Amino acid sequence: MNIAIFGATGTVGRHIVARALAAGHQVTALTRDPANLTTTPHERLRIEVGDVLDPVAVERTVIGQDAVIVALGAGRKGVVRAEGTRRIIEAMDRTGVKRLICQSSLGVGDSRGNLNFVWKYVMFGMLLRQAYADHVRQEEYVLASDLDWTIVRPSAFTDGPATGKYRRDLPPTETGLSLKISRADIADFLVEQLTGSTYVRRTPGISN
Numbered sequence: 001m002n003i004a005i006f007g008a009t010g011t012v013g014r015h016i017v018a019r020a021l022a023a024g025h026q027v028t029a030l031t032r033d034p035a036n037l038t039t040t041p042h043e044r045l046r047i048e049v050g051d052v053l054d055p056v057a058v059e060r061t062v063i064g065q066d067a068v069i070v071a072l073g074a075g076r077k078g079v080v081r082a083e084g085t086r087r088i089i090e091a092m093d094r095t096g097v098k099r100l101i102c103q104s105s106l107g108v109g110d111s112r113g114n115l116n117f118v119w120k121y122v123m124f125g126m127l128l129r130q131a132y133a134d135h136v137r138q139e140e141y142v143l144a145s146d147l148d149w150t151i152v153r154p155s156a157f158t159d160g161p162a163t164g165k166y167r168r169d170l171p172p173t174e175t176g177l178s179l180k181i182s183r184a185d186i187a188d189f190l191v192e193q194l195t196g197s198t199y200v201r202r203t204p205g206i207s208n
Helices: 013-022 055-062 080-095 109-114 117-127 129-143 183-195
Strands: 002-006 026-031 045-049 067-070 099-103 148-154 156-158 180-182 205-207
Touching: 002 013, 002 055, 013 026, 013 183, 026 055, 045 055, 055 080, 067 080, 067 183, 080 099, 080 129, 099 129, 099 183, 109 205, 117 129, 129 148, 148 183, 156 183, 180 183, 180 205, 183 205
Parallel strands: 002 026, 002 067, 026 045, 067 099, 099 148, 148 205, 156 180
Antiparallel strands: none
């Protein structure tokens, strides 16, 4: 498939690029600085230079793709995830691209019940409040779209290899989770959605 990846230079995004290339996909990645894309040059990797908040750069990246993966991050800051995703959705509407796979966060929407006290009230309630609000707005844009979307909600990121040993499609009442998952496992699950329809217009949570 021809896919566009937004957030390709992030800690999860780099894994997504590598996993998508390994799966045989043609990848287009938008980045402000190509030097931040640490993967080795690849014949099926095309780099577009630009900002996700620039509609022209986003449309240039999206046009002609079969699917789009969004893994935007901004640390504790807000704005980029939601507003970048809004511009991506608008570009997909203009160019007729329908499949969107968007990385959000466990704890957003009806998955809030999966969190423990610390994540509900300390991390998302205080320390990461802006990032959490940004993900909420991001999901609102996706849910309001006419796209064939999947919103993936991973728990806290860890290093380490892909294991495939994690819970997926968590029910909202599921508790007692470690609330951790490797970046490599997140990338595998996101790329897996390119060729599957199980979670179209659904919001699967994933965590160990």
